[in-house]
Amino acid sequence: MRPTHRKSKRTCEIIKKEEERVRKGFKISLILVITVLVFTASAVVWAFVPKTNLKPSEYNVGTTYELAMKGQKPIVALFYADWCTYCKRFMPKYKILSEVYKNKYNFVMINVENPTYEKLVKDYAISGFPTIYIIDPTIDNRVLLNNALYDDLFKLRVELERYSRIRAMINKWTVNFFNNFFALILVLLLI
Numbered sequence: 001m002r003p004t005h006r007k008s009k010r011t012c013e014i015i016k017k018e019e020e021r022v023r024k025g026f027k028i029s030l031i032l033v034i035t036v037l038v039f040t041a042s043a044v045v046w047a048f049v050p051k052t053n054l055k056p057s058e059y060n061v062g063t064t065y066e067l068a069m070k071g072q073k074p075i076v077a078l079f080y081a082d083w084c085t086y087c088k089r090f091m092p093k094y095k096i097l098s099e100v101y102k103n104k105y106n107f108v109m110i111n112v113e114n115p116t117y118e119k120l121v122k123d124y125a126i127s128g129f130p131t132i133y134i135i136d137p138t139i140d141n142r143v144l145l146n147n148a149l150y151d152d153l154f155k156l157r158v159e160l161e162r163y164s165r166i167r168a169m170i171n172k173w174t175v176n177f178f179n180n181f182f183a184l185i186l187v188l189l190l191i
Helices: 002-048 065-070 085-100 115-123 153-190
Strands: 075-080 106-111 131-136 141-145
Touching: 065 075, 065 106, 075 085, 085 106, 085 153, 106 115, 131 153, 141 153
Parallel strands: 075 106
Antiparallel strands: 075 131, 131 141
């Protein structure tokens, strides 16, 4: 009987050591799984949560000033500086406006620190940032939007809608004027 008891005791020690090894392995596996889940969750959050404090130049909004000036649509031009805190805060709103009004306006971002736009910045007398102009190359018009509106997306939309209505009236009057003018010329030629 004695040898059996020793085997049992020895077997129990081996089993205890094995159980302890399994527990350690389980703890390590659990820690690894939790670590992987935390990193995966943070990666998902990082991918889908909007980035904050991006520089304005890190946004992909609109087209170049040169291309927009050749187009037929009015331009919403944002004059900005990358270091400007107000510009950084305004950019999400500007991006939303560019998506909502992409069929009515060309959106342009002009970095005031870019030497290419030095003459343009002086021509528009830009002294604060951000500054927004509605520029209409077809009728040689520019409208400065009051910076008090920049915090309120609704008020900005009201101004863009107002300009769209005014431009539609100007286009209608222009067409009517030319139609009437040519009709008058024809009448005078026939007399």
